[in-house]
Amino acid sequence: MEALKTDQEYIFHCRKWLSKTEDDKQMIRELPAEGLDISRSLPIVKYIVDVYTENKIGAGTDGNIFINIYGECGDTGVRPLEYSLKNQVDNFIIEAVSLKLIRKVRIGRDGIGAGSGWFSNKVVVHQEDGRYEPTTFICDSTDVDVHLKIFGEKVTRDKIQLITSKNIKSKYERGQSDRFTIDCYDLGKIEHTLIGHNGKIIGARWFLNWIEIDVPKRRELYRF
Incomplete structure (x- = not known):
């Protein structure tokens, strides 16, 4: 070149x-x-990637899985992985220019084929020569845009993009609660909600525990 x-x-x-x-x-x-x-x-090193698939019905996938590993010195680019079965640990070797300390991974599937949903538990990445400690990533957060729709007895509030968290800079991470303020007219008693994300990132997946909606003017607190 x-x-x-x-x-x-x-x-x-x-x-x-x-x-x-x-x-x-x-x-x-x-x-x-x-x-x-x-x-x-730059030296080429081998990264051992251990992908853990959860022991749940439908957790495995025969869709195409990809991973991108990010470190101090860049990233590996998107790399294909083989199929993952339920309650299984899959081991992969990825050769790449040394990234030094591993910062994060982005892993997902393309959604093609039967059983393309996938419940990944965690990903462990370590350098084959043992120069750096293994890095573990728990797979229950998301980087995509989340939206909420609220259905009240009087009226329905259209989709709201939950963009800016009032209490946490990095939204939707494992083990945390994100707080948002929404200004709208009186919906009456809240009956149910609809929440989801845009799925723009390949393999985007998010495990949500619950939603609480506090309506101070009505002195009402809802939990879904």
Whole structure:
């Protein structure tokens, strides 16, 4: 590869198959750059990824699963994983340029095929050479946009985007409660609610315990 502005040439050596049947059966390779202005190429390391699927009915999936691992030095890009079965731990090896400390992962499925829903319990990532401690991520939060619709005896409040939490900067994380203030007319007695998310992120999944709605003017507190 040649940088047109500098005329600097970079070489990316592979020396491995891109095949599901040859070598280590990987279809994606990350190749560090080599060139005159690069004193030392970034090292390629192996990450062991353990994916835990919950022991619940319908928890497994035969859809296509993907993961992206983020660290101090960037991310791996989206990598495909194989099928996950109910009550099972799947182990994968991902080769990538060293990310150093692992910060987060984004994991999900494409929703294609029967049984494309998937209940993942947790993901554990560790470097094969043991240089860094294993990092565990619990899979019960979401990064997507959440909306709420409130049905009252007098009138229904249309979908409300729950964007800015009053008490927590990072919304919808494991083990926390998020508080939102909604200004609207009197709905009367609240009968039920409808809550969901836009699903724009591949594999977006969120485990919600309950919702509380406090109506100070009516001195009413609802829990759904």
